[in-house]
Amino acid sequence: MSKNMNARSLRIALIGTTTLLSTITAVKFDAAAPLTMTVAPYMAFAPADLRVRVDVPRSPQNRSLVIVAESDQFYRSSEMPLDGEDAPRTILVQFRSLPDGEYLVRGETRDQDGRILAAVRREVRVLSMAGNR
Numbered sequence: 001m002s003k004n005m006n007a008r009s010l011r012i013a014l015i016g017t018t019t020l021l022s023t024i025t026a027v028k029f030d031a032a033a034p035l036t037m038t039v040a041p042y043m044a045f046a047p048a049d050l051r052v053r054v055d056v057p058r059s060p061q062n063r064s065l066v067i068v069a070e071s072d073q074f075y076r077s078s079e080m081p082l083d084g085e086d087a088p089r090t091i092l093v094q095f096r097s098l099p100d101g102e103y104l105v106r107g108e109t110r111d112q113d114g115r116i117l118a119a120v121r122r123e124v125r126v127l128s129m130a131g132n133r
Contacts, residue, residue: 028076039105041096046096048126054091054107060084063112067093071101071126100128 036055041048052067052092062082078093106121 004034023031023080035107035109035118037084037105037107037122039122039124043125043127046100046126047127050095050098050103050105050124052093052095052105053109054093054120056082056087056091056109057118058085058087058089059109059117061111061117062087062109064110064114065091066108066110067091067106069095069103069105069113070096071099071103074099074103100126 022047035057038053040051044050050069052069054065054067056062056065062084064079064081066077066079076095076098078092078095103124103126104121105124106119108119109117111117
């Protein structure tokens with residue numbers, strides 16, 4: 001990692017009939033505060049609706065926010081423009097009807113040239129209903 005890049009990781013393990021491992025990683029590429037992201041639910045049955053909330057730190061460089069939900073067999077994304085320091089602080093996105101799989105959900109703020117300024121990611125699991133496979 002470069003000297004200006006910081007990373008934090010939080011692991012949460014819930015043990016029951018199914019083991020869930022959710023990882024959150026936030027990376028900032030400059031001196032601004034890192035992005036934070038909440039994805040709900042952490043685990044669901046397919047077809048699942050994921051609610052993604054990204055808290056975007058104010059920065060004059062922020063020009064777009066990209067949010068992606070990706071598994072081995074499925075990809076969905078949303079990109080919205082940001083107006084620097086005048087952009088909304090909180091962005092909400094919903095991804096509907098996701099099939100079963102292990103998903104990496106990530107958010108990135110980008111500058112006017114498309115360079116990543118800050119990134120955050122979370123892993124979630126969408127389970128198959130019994131008899132659907």
